[in-house]
Amino acid sequence: MSLFGTLSLATRSLATQRNGTEVAGHNLANVNTKGYSRQRVAIETSLAVAREMGPQGTGADAVGIYQLRDALVDRQIVNETGVRGAYESRQRALQFGQAALGQQIDRQASGAEGAAAASGVGSQHGIAEDISSLFNAMQSVSTTPTSVSERQVLAIKAQNLATKFNQVTERLGNLRTALNESLAGDVEQANIALEDIAKLNAQIIEAELGTGGKANDLRDARQQRIEDLATLVRIETTANTNGSVGIAIDGVPMVTGPIVNDTLEAYDAGGGQFLVRTLTGGTALNIASGSMQGTIDARDSDLVGLQADLDALAGTLISEVNAAHAAGFGLSGTTGANFFTGTDASDIAMNAALMDDPSLIQASGVAGAVGDNSVMVQMAQLADKKHAGLSGQTLLESYSQTVVALGQALNGTNAQLANQQIVESMLLRQRDSVSGVSLDEEMTDLIKFQRGFEASAKLITTIDEMLETVMNLKR
Amino acid sequence: MRVTANTFPNSLVNQLNTLSQRQNKLQEQAATGQLVKLPEDDPVAMRRVLDMQGEAKSVGQYERNIARHQELAVSSFNSIKSLKTISDKVRNVSISADGLKSDEELDIYAKEVSELIRTAVQAANAKNRGDYIFSGTASDQPPFVMTTDVNGNVTAVTYQGNATLAESEISSGVTLSAQSVGENTGGSGPRGLITDSRFGADFFNHMIAFQNNLLAHDTAAIAATDRVNLSQDEENFLYHLGTNSAVQSRLEAADAIAGNRTDTLEILVSNEVDADLAQTLVRLNQTQTAYQAALQSAGKILSSSLLDYLR
Numbered sequence: 014m015s016l017f018g019t020l021s022l023a024t025r026s027l028a029t030q031r032n033g034t035e036v037a038g039h040n041l042a043n044v045n046t047k048g049y050s051r052q053r054v055a056i057e058t059s060l061a062v063a064r065e066m067g068p069q070g071t072g073a074d075a076v077g078i079y080q081l082r083d084a085l086v087d088r089q090i091v092n093e094t095g096v097r098g099a100y101e102s103r104q105r106a107l108q109f110g111q112a113a114l115g116q117q118i119d120r121q122a123s124g125a126e127g128a129a130a131a132s133g134v135g136s137q138h139g140i141a142e143d144i145s146s147l148f149n150a151m152q153s154v155s156t157t158p159t160s161v162s163e164r165q166v167l168a169i170k171a172q173n174l175a176t177k178f179n180q181v182t183e184r185l186g187n188l189r190t191a192l193n194e195s196l197a198g199d200v201e202q203a204n205i206a207l208e209d210i211a212k213l214n215a216q217i218i219e220a221e222l223g224t225g226g227k228a229n230d231l232r233d234a235r236q237q238r239i240e241d242l243a244t245l246v247r248i249e250t251t252a253n254t255n256g257s258v259g260i261a262i263d264g265v266p267m268v269t270g271p272i273v274n275d276t277l278e279a280y281d282a283g284g285g286q287f288l289v290r291t292l293t294g295g296t297a298l299n300i301a302s303g304s305m306q307g308t309i310d311a312r313d314s315d316l317v318g319l320q321a322d323l324d325a326l327a328g329t330l331i332s333e334v335n336a337a338h339a340a341g342f343g344l345s346g347t348t349g350a351n352f353f354t355g356t357d358a359s360d361i362a363m364n365a366a367l368m369d370d371p372s373l374i375q376a377s378g379v380a381g382a383v384g385d386n387s388v389m390v391q392m393a394q395l396a397d398k399k400h401a402g403l404s405g406q407t408l409l410e411s412y413s414q415t416v417v418a419l420g421q422a423l424n425g426t427n428a429q430l431a432n433q434q435i436v437e438s439m440l441l442r443q444r445d446s447v448s449g450v451s452l453d454e455e456m457t458d459l460i461k462f463q464r465g466f467e468a469s470a471k472l473i474t475t476i477d478e479m480l481e482t483v484m485n486l487k488r
Numbered sequence: 489m490r491v492t493a494n495t496f497p498n499s500l501v502n503q504l505n506t507l508s509q510r511q512n513k514l515q516e517q518a519a520t521g522q523l524v525k526l527p528e529d530d531p532v533a534m535r536r537v538l539d540m541q542g543e544a545k546s547v548g549q550y551e552r553n554i555a556r557h558q559e560l561a562v563s564s565f566n567s568i569k570s571l572k573t574i575s576d577k578v579r580n581v582s583i584s585a586d587g588l589k590s591d592e593e594l595d596i597y598a599k600e601v602s603e604l605i606r607t608a609v610q611a612a613n614a615k616n617r618g619d620y621i622f623s624g625t626a627s628d629q630p631p632f633v634m635t636t637d638v639n640g641n642v643t644a645v646t647y648q649g650n651a652t653l654a655e656s657e658i659s660s661g662v663t664l665s666a667q668s669v670g671e672n673t674g675g676s677g678p679r680g681l682i683t684d685s686r687f688g689a690d691f692f693n694h695m696i697a698f699q700n701n702l703l704a705h706d707t708a709a710i711a712a713t714d715r716v717n718l719s720q721d722e723e724n725f726l727y728h729l730g731t732n733s734a735v736q737s738r739l740e741a742a743d744a745i746a747g748n749r750t751d752t753l754e755i756l757v758s759n760e761v762d763a764d765l766a767q768t769l770v771r772l773n774q775t776q777t778a779y780q781a782a783l784q785s786a787g788k789i790l791s792s793s794l795l796d797y798l799r
Contacts, residue, residue, distance in 0.1 A: 120762065
């Protein structure tokens with residue numbers, strides 16, 4: 014090899030070391046970039062030149078830049094992210110449901126007539142408190158059947174309970190609307206992600222076409238968007254030879270290469286229950302996981318069940334109390350009036366006429382006997398009656414069961430989400446250990462390439478001196 | 489395992505987040521003294537506590553019902569005692585009104601009996617919180633109405649009430665009445681205070697008959713009939729006093745049972761819900777220490793890197 018050949022070797026070496034420095038710098042710059050995978054420059058020895066003494070090396074070249082990624086971990090993260098998304102949205106919906114119900118235990122509560130609170134067992138808040146208060150007020154009327162003031166207290170307690178039923182139902186209705194809106198928002202986000210993935214596919218295909226290398230940063234960005242999408246809905250991915258990734262939802266191809274085949278749509282499947290379908294498909298997709306599924310599950314299972322339980326409870330209360338009350342007689346001998354109006358938790362109300370004039374409350378079982386309390390005793394004893402329509406439970410037991418069912422669902426979701434976060438955290442750490450940028454490593458690489466660069470520069474200086482020596486031979 | 493630049497910060501964030509959540513939970517438990525507050529905290533305990541608190545509220549109401557019954561029982565007892573006192577006086581007069589007494593003396597006795605009838609009607613028409621005690625369930629009507637002749641002698645006392653008692657609960661499914669009806673001539677049901685055909689009690693009519701016999705100076709009829717009849721009335725009053733006392737004892741016992749049940753429920757609810765403050769505070773202290781240790785150790789690790797040694 015001539016001196017000029019060696020000079021050329023040194024120049025290429027200089028470029029190679031500079032490439033290494035650039036890649037280390039790129040890694041350092043992206044140390045905090047979400048979804049970034051560290052890159053490495055691939056350096057290979059240049060082709061040897063055949064010489065009489067044998068093949069002679071010609072230095073080294075940077076032949077490519079590759080990223081360190083574990084496809085298996087990536088795939089698992091996509092799956093687990095969807096599961097986490099489902100639990101998170103379900104947890105959020107159930108927490109709203111719990112707040113809507115407003116049921117909690119307060120051991121330090123005390124009230125004007127809160128005998129239970131005063132005696133130390135605490136207060137319940139929520140509908141449970143009002144159910145107890147209603148039947149206690151009935152008991153008070155039964156001990157003083159001619160008292161208008163006790164009847165007034167009963168009317169107020171009944172109205173309080175009815176209002177509480179109405180409020181909880183309204184809150185649950187608002188929550189259903191909010192969940193439908195959240196579902197629509199998720200669908201919009203998913204459509205944006207699908208579009209982004211298709212665009213990134215196009216860029217990757219173009220960037221990688223003919224170069225033989227990989228568009229690492231674009232692939233990172235696409236992987237990030239795939240994971241974003243998986244948080245919303247369960248997806249199936251297919252890697253193609255041109256570098257693109259196909260996305261399908263419930264078997265329906267949504268993205269093929271650079272093309273978005275279809276988009277998602279939230280639609281009213283009847284009764285205000287929004288579901289998800291493809292724009293061209295027409296039928297609801299089985300989206301299996303992701304926040305969309307969590308929202309639908311919570312809305313159509315737990316919260317619908319909660320509302321149905323409350324409606325059954327209010328309906329039983331209305332029919333049973335009214336059946337007893339209608340047969341009674343008021344202080345002035347009136348009879349036949351219902352105690353409650355309405356049919357379920359949404360429209361239950363205290364009979365306005367009784368509210369305006371509590372003397373019309375029909376406590377007596379005998380016309381003209383104002384001191385008779387047999388009807389009111391019968392009404393008060395409904396508190397302890399097991400109702401067939403409430404699975405053989407009392408009104409309060411049935412309500413407790415409703416509360417427990419919601420608490421159980423939320424408690425279970427909390428535990429499942431905690432477990433899922435541990436799994437996902439482990440996978441993320443695993444990926445980080447493969448793909449994450451280490452400052453120490455990059456700084457070491459930087460020094461390594463800097464030294465290599467200095468050595469290559471020294472080689473040029475040496476060749477230059479040698480050339481000068483050669484030139485001076487003529488003098 | 490390879491540790492990268494973000495391994496420490498990510499782990500630290502997770503650890504601090506977990507420790508913060510624990511601190512928040514423990515602080516809330518220390519502040520409220522409760523382990524369980526919301527359904528999600530412990531659904532099973534929540535169910536038990538809701539049921540127990542519901543029962544406690546019912547028991548509290550039964551205690552109030554018992555207090556109301558006790559009030560009525562005391563009012564009834566006082567009225568019956570007054571009637572018994574009147575009965576004693578009338579009997580004394582009937583014993584004094586023998587054949588040795590002059591007609592004038594018998595007329596004076598008749599006047600006295602007439603006044604005692606008036607007093608007895610007044611006692612039998614006693615009220616509690618605006619309701620007549622001895623009218624049965626027709627409690628808005630005075631039970632007894634008296635009529636007199638031009639001379640002021642009582643000619644009749646009629647009963648306006650009924651023979652039905654209003655019972656209310658003193659515990660689940662157990663009803664009771666602390667009242668008595670003024671009259672029962674139906675042959676069944678609660679025993680009448682003034683009149684009961686089954687036991688020969690008819691206090692007002694017996695007193696009126698006695699008054700009339702005194703006015704008629706018929707000491708033989710007084711000895712043969714009135715003393716016997718008045719004796720039956722006295723027996724009836726004694727029965728009612730005894731029954732009232734028994735009801736009061738029963739109410740006291742029911743009140744004690746309700747009080748005991750409340751105490752038991754308090755313990756049971758406490759076992760389910762209450763936090764052990766000492767244990768909670770120790771755990772809070774441990775968590776705070778761990779939080780500080782995490783911050784301190786992470787601070788040391790994060791503050792040093794290869795950059796510190798490069799020039």
